[in-house]
Amino acid sequence: MFKTVFRYSLLTTYRQKAVLFWSLAFPLVMSIFFFFAFGNIGAFAKFTEPIKVAYVAPQTRNPFYNLRQILSDIPMSEGSEARLFELQEVKEEEARELVNTNQVTAAVLDLDPPVLLADKVSIKQVVVKQVVEQIHATKTTLTSLAKQQPAAALQTMGQGLNTAEYTRKIPINEGRMGEDILYYFALLAMVSLGACSAGAMVIISQQANKSQEGARVSITPANKWLRVAAAGLASYLVQLVLSLTILAFLTLVLKKIPLDIVPYLSLLISVGTLTGFLMGMAIACMVNGSMNVILSVTTSAYLFSSFLSGLMSHYVQRLVDTKVAWLSAINPGSMMVKSMYSMFYYQKANHSYLLHMLIACLLFSILVVLTLRRRYHDSI
Amino acid sequence: MTVFKAFFQVARRNLTAVILYISLMLVITVLVFQSVSDTGGDLKVSIEDYRIGVINEDGDDLITRGLLDFLGSRALIVPIGTGENDAKDALFWREASYILQIPKGFGASFITAAPLVIQTQSAPDDYTYTYAQTYTNRFLATLKTYHQMNPGQSPHALIALVNEDLKDEVLILPTQERSPVHMKTVWYFRYLSYPLLAAISSGLGLVLASMRRHLLEQRARVASQSELVRNIQMLLASLLYSAIIWLIPVLLGVLITRLPVKELFTPRFLLILATSFFYMLICMSISLLISAFTQNRGAINGINNLVALGSSFLGGVFVPIEVMGDTITGIAKFLPAYWHTMAVRGLGDAQELSGGPMADYIKLISVLGLMLLVLLSATLLVNKIRRQKGT
Known part of the structure; x- marks a missing residue:
């Protein structure tokens, strides 16, 4: 009997278009959206064109210090012929107009200290500010030194001020610091937890007052627990195969998941899918409503869990993790994403999340057993 | 109807x-x-968005403290925790774009011929760390220059000179208040x-x-x-x-x-x-x-x-x-x-x-x-x- 129910459930689960859509097509399309949307992250910060800057000269020019000339001479990169800034000298009113009409990034007013006029603050304005500030600081120090020791080699000192380094960058895992990976992890968490609806369907399809299928199977001589176990196992396996298909797609086609973490992620997805599946079964057992109501609750539950784990904004995951730590600790989606993050970024498995998920599985199983064992439908 | x-x-x-x-x-x-x-x-950033994390192993040495006070006036020094992965997390989540690890004895070694080096970590594709890095080196280079010119001066006096030189900040004034x-x-x-x-x-x-x-x-x-x-x-x-x-x-x-x-x-x-x-x-x-x-x-x-x-x-x-x-x-x-x-x-x-x-x-x-x-x-x-x- 177990085999019969298992085979039948396997076929019916595979033939459900909704299952294939939500567990396969939807995440596939979403991953492609992510791939395109985040594909260019990082590239936008590199300068290829000179920064257009308006320069407003001081009323009285200093014969020993020409900010305009210094700015014009700065190369785009070391040894490059191209210049970092494209300067145009204008009056202040004209400079304001140029900023307001976005014709220049900023306007430098050559005062003491200099002032920048800008419409907004973004990377280009910050670069201009930083360069002007360094030039001004060098000028101030050299002026002060010249007052103390007029004979000092100011040019050499000036160079030393701008080039001396007392810091050394130590290598960290920079290749794995792209925040976009969290969206793929959240997507994998969503796919795994999507088994929630399948778990609910297993319970619904075994209860005579919830579905026609339930009414049919309730009159078979098979034991209720045997039916639930066989149908549950079949449905879980289908969900697991679909989740692993998404993992394979992200790894082999989109190449977003490094191969070295795939075995651990597969284990995590197996446990995550089981957690989602049992959560769905527990919800279906506890919610006293029609099939549509139960499915609405399970869908909302797993989508909300995925949202909290960072599906729509990775900052949400961090916000929940740092500000509402208890919610993060009980949210299966957050557990999955944090575990994947740990493996990916620290390159070290944190088994505590896996353990938490297994505890959640146990709790959901107990809930299912306690609530389902007293359900009989003899009167139907 | x-x-x-x-x-x-x-x-x-x-x-x-x-x-x-x-x-x-x-x-x-x-x-x-x-x-x-x-x-x-x-994509908009404020100049207050320069976030620096500091792992200070040098305690309250005058030069180290002077550097940290100066950086604190130019950027936000964020607490990053002391856990094994706290610094890594702070960088990943861009809570800090730049982390300085000041070694023990840094301040004392700075006025010698072979100063210790501050180890830094930064997040990739985050340009804001260059600001903190430039100012760290600028502060120390200016301090070193003054020390070489006046070897007998106390760290207090040297830091005061550096702060005086670097006190000016180039302000970004909006063309319209919003x-x-x-x-x-x-x-x-x-x-x-x-x-x-x-x-x-x-x-x-x-x-x-x-x-x-x-x-x-x-x-x-x-x-x-x-x-x-x-x-x-x-x-x-x-x-x-x-x-x-x-x-x-x-x-x-x-x-x-x-x-x-x-x-x-x-x-x-x-x-x-x-x-x-x-x-x-x-x-x-x-x-x-x-x-x-x-x-x-x-x-x-x-x-x-x-x-x-x-x-x-x-x-x-x-x-x-x-x-x-x-x-x-x-x-x-x-x-x-x-x-x-x-x-x-x-x-x-x-x-x-x-x-x-x-x-x-x-x-x-x-x-x-x-x-x-x-x-x-x-x-x-x-x-x-x-x-x-x-x-």
Whole structure:
């Protein structure tokens, strides 16, 4: 009997278009959206064109210090012929107009200290500010030194001020610091937890007052627990195969998941899918409503869990993790994403999340057993 | 108004599901708003966004303390915790863009011929760390120069000289003052396109799935009421229904962005509101088009989610348009979300609502208008084909 129910459930689960859509097509399309949307992250910060800057000269020019000339001479990169800034000298009113009409990034007013006029603050304005500030600081120090020791080699000192380094960058895992990976992890968490609806369907399809299928199977001589176990196992396996298909797609086609973490992620997805599946079964057992109501609750539950784990904004995951730590600790989606993050970024498995998920599985199983064992439908 | 009344009777029956969905969308919106507001949002940065983490193993040495005090006046020194992975986490989440690890004995070694080196870590693709790095080296280089010139001077006196030289900050003055409340409102209404599309298309989709059922359509066709009258009533009911759903997040937006009452009646806010209303019409027509193709509730729900999330990711709602490449921006131009985002951003960025910015806005709204016409025409066409085929 177990085999019969298992085979039948396997076929019916595979033939459900909704299952294939939500567990396969939807995440596939979403991953492609992510791939395109985040594909260019990082590239936008590199300068290829000179920064257009308006320069407003001081009323009285200093014969020993020409900010305009210094700015014009700065190369785009070391040894490059191209210049970092494209300067145009204008009056202040004209400079304001140029900023307001976005014709220049900023306007430098050559005062003491200099002032920048800008419409907004973004990377280009910050670069201009930083360069002007360094030039001004060098000028101030050299002026002060010249007052103390007029004979000092100011040019050499000036160079030393701008080039001396007392810091050394130590290598960290920079290749794995792209925040976009969290969206793929959240997507994998969503796919795994999507088994929630399948778990609910297993319970619904075994209860005579919830579905026609339930009414049919309730009159078979098979034991209720045997039916639930066989149908549950079949449905879980289908969900697991679909989740692993998404993992394979992200790894082999989109190449977003490094191969070295795939075995651990597969284990995590197996446990995550089981957690989602049992959560769905527990919800279906506890919610006293029609099939549509139960499915609405399970869908909302797993989508909300995925949202909290960072599906729509990775900052949400961090916000929940740092500000509402208890919610993060009980949210299966957050557990999955944090575990994947740990493996990916620290390159070290944190088994505590896996353990938490297994505890959640146990709790959901107990809930299912306690609530389902007293359900009989003899009167139907 | 039989069809109009029937529409709202069906809507009432689906009220629980719609309320559940709208509530979910509102919670999502508030949480995202909260998280993005905390982190600055978009591509814009403030000069106070230079976040430095410090692992100080040198204690209260005068030179080390002088360096940290100076950096503290130029950037925000964030606590990064002492755990094994705390520094790594701070960099990954960009809570700190630059981390300095000052070794024990650094201050004492600095005035010798072989000073110890400060180890640093920085997040990739985050340009703000260069600011902190430049200032760290600048402070120490200036200190070293003064020390070489005056070897007998105390660290206190040297630090005072350096601070005097580096005290000037180049200020960035805005060409027009803009309150943070205003920018928050612009961000909120930009993001609103996702919950609007998701809530309207799903809510309306549930009702239209019932109203467009094959048997019901066939029954309506033999009624005395003309097709035109039925369509107009359906459109009016959809419009009213969508407007009610639209009003909820709009009111929430006014509340959570703490928009002052006087801002409510400014041309800028009224235009943002009008753009949002216009986008609501687009959401309604998308829902009408989807329900013209299928009346299966599951399919409608799936397609709606795909359309809402897809257009939000590619249309610059979740990810700034600047981050996406030229090809994706080209694709995004086929999505209403892109034009809505550009219009709202344009209204927020414009110094004055006249001349160039206004002309740009009219162009963007015209494109949205064109899209609305295309969507409504496509719906009518699909309905006509279905009617002629008798399906």
